[in-house]
Amino acid sequence: MTSDTLYQRIRQVLLHIDTLAGEGAPVCLAIAGPDTALTALLRMPGVHARIEHMATGKAYTAAKMQCTTAALHERLQREHLSLADFMDERMTSMPGGVPLVDKNGELVAGIGVSGRSPEEDEAMALRVRDALLEKD
Numbered sequence: 001m002t003s004d005t006l007y008q009r010i011r012q013v014l015l016h017i018d019t020l021a022g023e024g025a026p027v028c029l030a031i032a033g034p035d036t037a038l039t040a041l042l043r044m045p046g047v048h049a050r051i052e053h054m055a056t057g058k059a060y061t062a063a064k065m066q067c068t069t070a071a072l073h074e075r076l077q078r079e080h081l082s083l084a085d086f087m088d089e090r091m092t093s094m095p096g097g098v099p100l101v102d103k104n105g106e107l108v109a110g111i112g113v114s115g116r117s118p119e120e121d122e123a124m125a126l127r128v129r130d131a132l133l134e135k136d
Contacts, residue, residue, distance in 0.1 A: 006108060009132045010040050017042055020127050027115035027124060028052045032059040034107045047115050054114035058097030058125070060090050063110025069097030070122055096121030098129050108132075 010031060013020065021027055026044035028051045033039045038059070043052050058069050065072055073093035076082060083091050095118035100109040109132070113125040 006132070009134075013128055013131050014040065014042050016131070017044070020131060021124060024120065025116050027113050027121070028055040029124075029128060030055040030059040030112040031128075032056070032063040032110040032112070034063060034109065036060050036063045036110070039109060044115070051114045054092065054094060055096070055112040057090055057092040058094060058112030058114060058121075059110040060097075060112070061092050061110065062097035062099045062112060062125075063107065064088070064091065066099050066101075066107050068095070068099065068122065069093055069112075070095040070118075072097075094118060094121075096125050098122065098125040100129050100132055 017029060026046040028043045028047045030038060031040040038056060041052065041056065061069050061072065069092060073095065076093055083093060096113045098111045099107055100111055102108050111125045111128050113121045113128065115121065
């Protein structure tokens with residue numbers, strides 16, 4: 001997926017965020033590039049600033065670790081590790097971070113959603129990922 005294509009798809013997702021979010025509390029969506037730099041951020045009205053911080057942390061972590069933040073949480077428990085072991089204060093293991101990988105297995109972005117329950121955040125991040133992969 002070229003950066004131009006990704007940019008266009010992100011713009012479309014941002015335009016349709018209300019549909020992707022469905023019913024429920026407002027959320028914050030963050031998208032980080034493969035270099036972990038913030039690419040897009042949308043904070044729905046009513047979302048507290050701390051939620052923005054969580055969403056960006058989830059996107060960053062999904063891009064850096066190239067796995068879901070839920071999978072990272074499971075790994076931490078399984079291997080008796082803590083986030084401090086990675087020496088990166090920007091990382092989180094709260095569910096809601098999902099990597100976006102193209103059909104060749106290359107990391108394209110990390111997606112982070114925050115504002116609802118961890119399960120709902122992850123489900124929405126997966127919907128955003130699927131929307132970004134459409135027509136790929």
